[in-house]
Every structure is written in C-alpha cells, then in structure tokens.
Amino acid sequence: MERLLIGLNPLIIPHLKKVTSKEVAFFYVIYYSRVYNRYMSEKEEPYEEVTTGQEKPVKKGIVEEIQEMKERGEINTAAYKEKIKQLEVILGVQQLSPFETNELDIFEDNLKSMNLTDMMRMAQKAGLNPQLDRPKLKAAMLKEFKAYTRNNRNNIIPNPVESVKLDPDNPTHASTIKMLQDLGL
C-alpha cells in the first residue's frame, strides 16, 4: 500500500491511506482511463492561449497619454510635467524658444538648476542683457519669459476648433445659409 502511494500527489495521500488496496486499484483504473482518453481522443480539447512574448502591445501615443491625464485632472502631477517635457523635446521647443520651454513651471525648475554662466548664455540667446548679477538676471529672464510665452503657455496641445456645419438640405439651416449669403458672408 505504501509503495503504491509513492509518486502520487502528497495532498491526496492522507485520504488514500484510509482506503483499501481494492479501492486504490479502482482509483488507478479510473485515472489512467481518463489520461488515455484525453490523449487518444480525436476531438481536440480547448487549450489555453500561450504568448511567446514577441507580440507588441498596443502602443499609446504621448499626446493620448497627456489627454487622458488632463481628463483625469492630473495636470499638477510630476508625471504630467514629465510628459509635457518629453513632448516639448519631440516638438523641438528647445530649438524654437530661447528659453527652451513654453511652460512656466518647467522654466522655473530649469532656472533653479542653472549656474550664472548658463543663465548668461540663455539671456544672450533671448536678447537680454546678460551682464547682470544673478538675482537681477533671474528676475529679468522670468519677466521676459512671461512676455514671450503670453499666448503659448499651457497650450502645447490646443483643442481643435470646429466650426458650425450647415446642411443645405435642412430647412432651418438652409434659411440660415440664405441669410448669411444675403449679408455677404
């Protein structure tokens, strides 16, 4: 009996210890008949899908990620700021703007990490007088940045503007079109 139990699942051994050798033999017959049927059956059993790890997951673009964060109201998080930084690099804002960003909070962070030489170099690129002491230069750069980006801040992904579509087949719209045409618009 003990020999028969060798190789079986240890979880079922305590249950089997209470049974007789006849019952064990019956158990083996049932078990092997099931295994035999599974392998010899012509009908295929349903199988679990196995991934090879080679498939590419559906990619989400950085613009979509930023839009989703905006919708969730996560615009004041570090992750959002990081995404905006990444987008600015892709859109070439570093070359387009002498301040290398259009976002005030990113610019303030950059200013904190700059030494005087870096600030003087940036001031020169922005057309500011670089021959100032550090606090005055910093204030001048912040003022100039705000003036430079007054229409661009927080507007890296502007919302698309859709004009009103007038359908000439719709009687109400048709009368509006006629009125606009009469007005010369």
Add this chain to the structure above:
Amino acid sequence: MKITLKRTPEQVELVKAMASRNKAVAYEAQVALAEFIGPVLAEVLNQAPTLSNLFQSLQFNADDNPSIPLDLYYNISDEDYVNVWSQSHAGGLPTNQVLPTASELKLATYSLDSAVSFDRRYAAKSRMDVVSKTFTRVAQEILIKQETTSATLLMTSVASASTNSKAHVQVNEVAGKLTLADLNDLLTLAKRINTSWIGGTPTTRTKGITDIICSPETVQDIRAMAYNPINSQDADGTAPTIEGLAAPDELRMEMFRNAGLPEFYGLSIMEINELGQNQKFNNLFDTAAGSTTYYLPDGSSGGLQFDTSDDDFILGVDRTKDSLIRAVAVDSESGSEFTLIADDQYSIRQNKIGYFGSIDEGRVVLDNRVLVGKIIDRS
C-alpha cells in the same frame, strides 16, 4: 550655408565704424549694416533646399492680420467643407479645423527670432569673417526653427489624414526595404484621394505627387535597385521567389551613373537626415501617429503601429496644388521678410555689438490631400 562679406573699402570702413567710441556713430553703422544684410538673409532663407520651402509664400504687411479667402484656393467642384491644419504658436501641436470653403481663413502667425552678439574689438580690427559668421549663425537659427515648425505641421497633417475612407499613410509591400511597388502605390493612392466632390474623376488630373521627402536609407534602397531585384511579387501574385527580376538595363545604368539621385520615377527626391529610425522627424511622426494602425495598400492586411525605432517614413507631396501656405510678414520699411535690427541693449562698457533678427510667419495646410505617406518597416 555661408554668408560672406566682401572686403571692399566701403564695407571695411562700415564695420570699423561699428566699433567707434562715439555711440551715435557706432549705432548708425550697426543699423546701416542690418538694413543691408536683412534682405540678403531673407533671400538665403528662401533659397535653402529645405522642408520649409515646400510651402508657398504669401506675403502680408507687418502688423496686419493675414487671411485667405478659402473659396479661391479650391476648385469650384470641391467639397463644401475642408479640413485646414494650422499651428497657433511655434512649438505647439498643430490642430485642424473644419471650415466651409466659402469662409475667410484667419492665419495665426508667430515670430521666429534669433539674437547674436560679438566682441567690439573684432569690428575694430575689421574682422569680416567674424561678422560674416555672426550673420550665418542668425540664418541657421531661423532655418532650424522654420524646419521644425514645418515638419511638425506636415507630419501631424498626414498622420491622421483620411479621404474617401482611405488613410493617406500606407505600409510598404516588401518588409525591410522600399521597392518600386511602394512608389507605384503612392501614386495610385494620391489619385484615389484626389477626386471630384461626387467621388468621380476630377477635371484637373495630376500625377498625384511630385516630391518625396525621405531618409538616406530610403535613397540607399533606391540606389540598390541597380543591383537588387525589384519585383514585389511573382506572376501568380505570391511573394517573390529567390530568383528575382532585375530592373531594366537602362534604369540600372542610370542608378550606377547618378548615385546622388535628384529625381526618380518622375518624383523629385529630397533626402533629409531628420528622417530614418529614431531621427527627429521620424519621432515627430511617431508622436502624431499615436496608436493609429496603418495597413498595406489593400487597406485591411499587414496592420502596423508606427514605431520610430523600427520604422522609416517617406512623405509624398503634390506641389502642383497651392495647399501648403506660409504667410509671412513684410517689413514696411525695408520691404524684406526678414527683419534684422541692431540690438541697443548693450552699454558702451560691455564692448559688445548685437543683432536681433526675426521673421513673422504662420503656416497652414489648406488641403491635406496633397500629402501622402509610406511607412517602411525595417524591423
């Protein structure tokens, strides 16, 4: 690009005067040089073979609000509403707006500028090379800004473009390279998307596209047609077998003789380093494409999401149409598109001479049917 100031006695004198100890004389000389160089720089910017110059210039007076009467830019038989792509500021993502063709399109413009300075003593010693290089730097900085804004607009416009249920961007036929079949597909696609408003044959039939903008690797693929097979399928329509079909002798000889191809298959080639795997404009297209899936020319098979590290992009443009517009302000005083002014912020003790140059422009894609694209899967 190189801007050279000739060493004529008048110019040497002018540059020396810029370093005068008399502030009024120095500033007057600096202004005179700016007025003389400004139009030259504008000409240099407009002549450079760049992406920016795919756009047609539309001049307007500085301090004016430029606008375009859309109906004049479309055929009378075209659709009633059009998709117009524009950028509200440099460095922003372009947006599209659906507008009726009967409306007046107001153009948003922005300023692209550059500020440079050099030591006064170079002017005092009449170092024309330093002065020349300073202005070359101004032109380079403006050019790079124009390139970036142009590319952003073009890539965003084409990435999501779709006309008559056909996406403007397709995937290449033979993995890993560009073949003639891909160029052929682009021409067919351009014809299919340029239909009359009832979806039929337009009255003005064009070739489809006139130019392709591509990476050096793509041009390498074209050159390789001189010694590689060109067929994309066998006679029975299956994938090509090991024994491929070579291009006609005449075409291969042309490839051997003209390694620096300016034109191929009737299309002008603009080869730019910013396209290609992981390159700047490739990354831009990747960002604009987002999670969009592109397909083979049949529109349903071979679905692929653009990945800048694996794929290459080719942009096809039809320049026969006035759809890529660049509104540029013209200075009323100088009559030039580029305004160069002497920078007056430096005090006499700083020993600096500075210039500030700017160009006020705005770009729009009036009709994105002039743009098509091909993704070359190089993974």
